[in-house]
Amino acid sequence: MAKLIKNGTVVTAVDQYQADVLIENGIITQIGLNLAKEGAEMIDAEGHYVFPGGIDPHTHLDMPFGGTVTADDFETGTRAAAFGGTTTVIDFCLTNKGIPLSQSVQTWHKKAAGKAAIDYGFHLMIAEINDEVLAELPRMIHDEGITSLKVFMAYKNVFQADDGTLYRTLLEAKRHGALVMVHAENGDVIEYLIKEALEAGNTEPIYHALTRPSLIEGEATGRAAKLTALAGSQLYVVHVTCEEAVKQITDARNQGVDIWGETCPQYLMLDESYLEKPNFEGAKYVWSPPLRPQFHQEVLWTALKNGQLQTLGSDHCSFNFKGQKDLGLGDFSKIPNGGPCIEDRFSILYSEGVVKGRITLNQFVDIVSTRVAKLFGLFPKKGTIAVGCDADIVIFDPNVTRVLSSETHHMNVDYNPFEGLEITGEPVTVLSRGEYVIQDKQFVGTPGAGQFVKRKTYNSASLEVKLMKQAVINGGATHV
Secondary structure (H helix, E strand, O other): OOEEEEEEEEEOOOOEEEEEEEEEOOEEEEEEOOOOOOOOEEEEOOOOEEEEOEEEEEEOOOOEEOOEEOOOOHHHHHHHHHHOOEEEEEEEEOOOOOOOHHHHHHHHHHHHOOOOOOEEEEEEEOOOOOHHHHHHHHHHHHOOOOOEEEEEOOOOOOOOOOHHHHHHHHHHHHHHOOEEEEEOOOHHHHHHHHHHHHHOOOOOOHHHHHOOOHHHHHHHHHHHHHHHHHHOOEEEEOOOOOHHHHHHHHHHHHOOOEEEEEEOHHHHHOOHHHHHOOOOHHHHHOOOOOOOOOHHHHHHHHHHHHOOOOEEOOOEOOOOOOOOHHHHOOOHHHOOOOEOOOOOHHHHHHHHHHHOOOOOHHHHHHHHHHHHHHHOOOOOOOOOOOOOOEOOEEEEEEEEEEEOOOOOOOOOOOOOOOOOOEEEEEEEEEEEOOEEEEEOOEEOOOOOOOOEOOOOOHHHHHHHHHHHHHHHHOOOOOOO
8 A cells, every 4th residue: 555654854864854755565656745645544744754764784683603692683683673763784694714605695594584574685704715705706796786795803713804815805895896894903912912811810891891992993994994095995894983993094084095984872872981880780781892981982973973984883783691691701701792782773873963963964864874875785775765765764753752771672682781871762653665664663564574685786886876966966866
């Protein structure tokens, strides 16, 4: 059935205006005032914003790590994402040395099949570069539509790749139009610092942060940026936490390097002191890279406002406090790294960013949806509200206040890192390709209704964006 959203305020990365939105067969077919469509279901959005669905570029669902598996799988994770206003996630497909990339991708497809309530894509981890990997990469990128490649510079002897692998991945990405992503920390130095701390009897969660100082993140970010410049390729730095990394990204961009940066809600809102909570409570706040001293938070907010960082990922990697995080009792290095943020990413950015005047409403949409769509080959099918786009839409109450809590969230985990935080704004109704996933704050979606999205290459997506911008200048398109 067609749906007609009436009386709302449509907000995109570039516009804000009163309009009705007509949806037919999962696609936006008309935008205008006083629209009518016989037989269409009316959705009254008076007093609400009508946003494009959020796109989370950084999730870890049903992922093995540290002797356990993340608490949220594709069913619980995508349901929670939808409650939070996210209609597409891009999850990380892990690979193993010596195992064909195609086998790892099929494993991830099986994890999502019949479970995902919203649309999804995959990033592909690159652990090694050899003849077999080089032979498979073109098919992964061009046929499978997995157009982003992840290289870890940390987690030595687990995920970490050497600089030669990173450099050759950058060269292949340039050749095939993929976007390389890096976890930027110096894993070799971290391994030494962890060993030193444990030998000194320092086992508490706070030492997770103290053995991964911000200088190490800055060094690795700068190294990756320089290798990108040398290769003439493109780079996306995930989960930026600190001033040093922001500076390296900014300097590289000023020198013409094609580099982008993402941060996460936890780094905007929480600080290193949380790891000092008594009774092992600090383990709830173990992420990698770790939380930083508080002054870094305003650096990150300023970087988002000024465009030095461009996106917000959740890095959702949920582990229960009881039964999973406590694997690290007596040894901080064994605490599973990660936390639950997939549901609260969208609203935290609105409440702490827009409501508090740190970013504009249009910047909010760009950071939480549009820029991700453009960087990862989803735009203009997703990431905006325009005729011809997928009807991925969030009807958002901008005035309601609520308190975040594990008692009310929908993530499959026994704590919320933002417990007790009062925020303003809440998704009320969420549509994925024109179908309700959330209706009046209730889940009405279907596990398995989400579709795998094959994405365009970085180069072709960038060209399409440039052409659309030119069309806008020439008067040939609006509201993108």
